[in-house]
Amino acid sequence: MEDRVSQIKQQLSSHSYKLTPQREATVRVLLENEEEHLSAEDVYLLVKEKSPEIGLATVYRTLELLSELSIIHKLNFGDGVTRYEFRAEGAEHHHHHLICLHCGTVDEIVDDWLGEVEERVERELNFYIVDHRLTFHGVCHRCKDLVKDPGKLVGAKVT
Structure with a gap:
C-alpha cells in the first residue's frame, strides 16, 4: 500500500497538489477497500472512523480532485449514487x-x-x-x- 500512496503523492505533485493528511486519509480508505465500489458517503464514514476531524466536504473535494486527475474513476450504476474506484495502472480502458x-x-x-x-x-x-x-x-x-x-x-x- 505504501508504494501506491507514494505513487499517488507523485501524481498529485506533478499537478502542483500536495498529499495533505486529509487527502492521504481518503486515499488510504480507498486503497483499503479497493475491491468495493464506495460512494462518497461510504468513504466519509470510513475516513471519519480514523480521522474524526475530517469533514464530508473535504472528502468530496478530495474525490473530485482524484477524479479530475484520473487517479480514480467516477461510476454510476443507474441507481443515482456516484461510486469511485482506482483507475487500473497501465490500462488502456x-x-x-x-x-x-x-x-x-x-x-x-x-x-x-x-x-x-x-x-x-x-x-x-x-x-x-x-x-x-x-x-x-x-x-x-x-x-x-x-x-x-x-x-x-x-x-x-x-x-
Whole structure:
C-alpha cells in the first residue's frame, strides 16, 4: 500500500497538489477497500472512523480532485449514487461491470472484449474513441437459482 500512496503523492505533485493528511486519509480508505465500489458517503464514514476531524466536504473535494486527475474513476450504476474506484495502472480502458438486479452485487470484467467494436465504430462512424465503459444488468451466479423470472427484474430497484 505504501508504494501506491507514494505513487499517488507523485501524481498529485506533478499537478502542483500536495498529499495533505486529509487527502492521504481518503486515499488510504480507498486503497483499503479497493475491491468495493464506495460512494462518497461510504468513504466519509470510513475516513471519519480514523480521522474524526475530517469533514464530508473535504472528502468530496478530495474525490473530485482524484477524479479530475484520473487517479480514480467516477461510476454510476443507474441507481443515482456516484461510486469511485482506482483507475487500473497501465490500462488502456476502464474495466466493465456486471450488476445483479436481485442482490445489488457488482462484479468486474477485467478483460477488454470490445477491441473489434471500437475499431468498427471508429471506421464506420468516423468517431475517435478515448475510452469506453460497459455495464451489464442481470442476475449473478449467486442469485441465479433464487430468481424465477429474471425479466421481471428489469427496471426494478435493488433492495
